[in-house]
Amino acid sequence: MEGIIFDIQRFSISDGPGIRTTVFLKGCSLKCIWCHNPESINSKKELQIVSHKCIGCGNCIAVCRNHGYEMIDEKKVYYKDRCQLCGECVSQCYSKSLQMSGKNMTVEEVMTEIRKDLTFYEDSNGGVTFSGGEPLLQSLFLKELLKKCQSEGIHTAVDTAGNVPFGSFMHIIDYTDLFLFDLKMMDREKHKKYTGAFNDLIHANLKKLVQLKKHVFIRIPVIPGINNSKEDMQKLIEFIKNLPIDLVELLPYHSLGGSKYESLAIPYELASLKTPTKEEMTEIGKWFKQANINVKVS
């Protein structure tokens, strides 16, 4: 069975306990404007062009059978519509100016990568985290991976935004040791505005998950001007405080993704946003503590 993966990161230390490997599955059902991994949103492969790395060797133009590139006024132009994503140009671009975002991989291929760090998982009580995009969009593939991991004694975590039918969760629920469940904000309209979807389904799914006594860490990205107000946070606290979850993690927004958007030629709306300060984060953390919520500020 194959899935589409856009990255596998070893020595991942902020996606669940211990030293982990995080497998990023491609495709997302939300479109958060602050997204760090824009290449994860589209569920298909995409060609990424990092122009400053190009050494002008001309290989790409020469190998493409679909006229994907043309020289216009001594500048190379890429025609997305003509491109069949065959990857030939990428394999001949030795400067790594061209990169394919997304790769079909079999369960066994992914497992080979995961197994590389077994010793580290054991010594650090770590394991593997499946993230995205939204990994549950590939729930059957995910299920196979999780099953395999569990049978090999590897701790499993799934990082989800929750915006999928609960049926998808049902596929994997028995094979997942820990859910990292992202919440953004309680306000329905605002949620729709910034992520492209209402949050009703997400909240319903979270409630069901905890009813089934699963271990859950809730993860909240703190984004200045979007959800960092006391009001927004209080609403989240109200919702969370009655749920039997293990931990809430507050993650400061980092402006990282801008240049990535550029290479994928999609507009990025938050280029000017600043990272919240440590003090701000600690202050927000206090609000959660006051409500007796086990909170961790990153």
Add this chain to the structure above:
Amino acid sequence: MSKALSYQDRLDRIREIKMIQTKEKQRIYGTDGYWDMDDKGLIAPPESFTFTPESDQDDGEYYGAKMTGLNYRKLLESHPVYINPMSSLAGGWMYSFYDIKKPKWDSRIDYSFLHELQEKYDLVHGIGGIQHFNVDIQMGLTLGFDGLLEKINKYEKLHGEDKKEFYQAERDVVLGMLDMIRRHAAAAKVMAETETREDIKENLLKMASVNEKLLISAPETFHEACQWVAWFILFAVMYDFNGAGGSIDKYLRPFYERDIKEGILTEEEAVFHLACLLVVDNAYYEIGGTYEDGRDRTNKLTYLVIEAAHRIRIPTSICLRVHDNMDKGVLELAVKYLFEDDMGTPSFLGHDAVVEGFMKNGYPIELARQREKTGCHWCALPGREYTLNDIVKISFLAVYDVAFKEVINDSEHSPSVERIWDSFVKHLSIAVDTIAAGMDFHLKHMHKVFPELMLNLLCHGPIEKGLDISNGGVEYYNLCVDGAGLATVADSFAAIKQRVEIEKRISWEKLKEVINNDFEGAENIRLMLKNIKRFGNGDSIGDEFAKRISETFTQLVKEKPTPEGRNMIPGLFSWANTIPFGKKIGASANGRHAHMPISHGANPDPGFSDGDTPTAMAKAVASVQCGYGNTAPLQLEFDPKIGATEEGIKLIVSFIESLFHMGGTLLNINLISKEKILEAHKDPSLYPELVVRVTGFSAYFASLSEEFRQLVVNRIVEG
């Protein structure tokens, strides 16, 4: 009257003074690489100080025990006094005896029969090599300087005329040492007379009495023991750069426990003395480990040494031995301070791997457990083993280059990777044999050139037998042979295999052409060769070749002893040689430009994968260990942010344990952000206090040469 200074106040002053001295050294010797090695405690001497060694030769030089002993005594007798009134320990060094001596070899002792092959493979052959073995400081603490003198006199009587010169030379060295200690004791008293601060005055008087005591007996108190060690370290580093400081938490422990029991020492005071000792010179000390029977040897002093390094916050070279039965607390504290202090200290040794490895040479486990980590990347038995550690190197790249050219220029047979490999093995075997013959030659003649008069004193055998350690004085001879440039060569083989043989993207002719032209006008091909799955990814062709090279090298070193029957131990390490080894060799098939440095230690080349994760590096380096008790270290750069939380520290601790569970031998960690290192690289003089862990040692970044700074930067930025 001013308030008495606390121990921490005094340490802060001492650090300030050290920084002034460091800046002074950077000014005198230039910021550009006055010291491409450990940040030694060297203090710039007063301009009035000069020293000219005496000669008994027509050419104005001196060789052998007699003149070396005389000259060293003369140096010690004229060496300026250095007392820092804030410190509890007297002494400082301003002169490098061996360094100034030239030539280093007596050309009448001819080894031109080895020259051709030594040059062909660019061998660092170790002939004329000095120190790089370990002394038994515990023995020195038991005997004291006067006891050493008695020992010399006693054994002299048991030997004939032929040993007179040797014993006289050893005696000269001890007399020189006693003179220098005497002058310091007197100077401390004089300084005390004019000192107005009561506490400092008291300190100087105490310093004087401690030193007077050491003139006539072995140390008894912790303070005396620290001063004794300080003197030994100073005399030995001045003599020939010795940096071996031994298991400090082992030999000082009885003094500490006794004084604490008698109520004449506090923990705080002990930490202070230890910190003062660390300032004297950046020697290689180890802590932790096990007793001979395998029980954990962690004790209170293990903690205090780490605490002392934390309090003084200067570059030190302390190594913590890590094993499964150890007191975890000390490991956690060490990692905590590593991140907090950003001094790159301590390093971590995989106790089990080096012990088990050393046993494979045919030694019992009890002996293997006594081998101490007292050098940049090496271990040795205290006072009982001669090793030539870290001074004998085979550059895999030089050997590979001979093989590559042999095959590619052979007009009769078509080239293949396997043919290059076979040729590589053939030449590597000759290189190992040449090294072995050279080491035998060294051991036959070195004592006539520059004997180890200083270190002999703390070894078991040389004084008893009247033989220099390089001349059969001790029990064990296990000679270190290191391979260098593993990643560079593994990736070169892999690049040819993948691009030329498997994918056929370029032809052999083209390969030959671009390599001959240093990729001129062929950047695309250079990148094609560079961007393969390199050593470090775990399951790549590069990894296969790295393992194959390490195994083959190990086999060649281990298949037979030297012609005269001495055991050799393989390891993988190069730091100082990475630049000169690279300079001699043109472009290589891994996309390395002509004359650029070779890879560092056993590390994969920076940029071997997307992100070069620490786990990938750890696995890679663990997978290429030679396995006979000498190390193939892992040099890692961590983001300083990881250690900011307790959780992060736990993660690093478990990471270290994992590395050693996989068979890793040694870990050096550097903590510095890309931004900071790039800033400092632009103008190092703006960052005179920035410390980087270069490899087995830490150093002030500004004191490294431009080329070495570039290497450190590459590692951090590309990695």
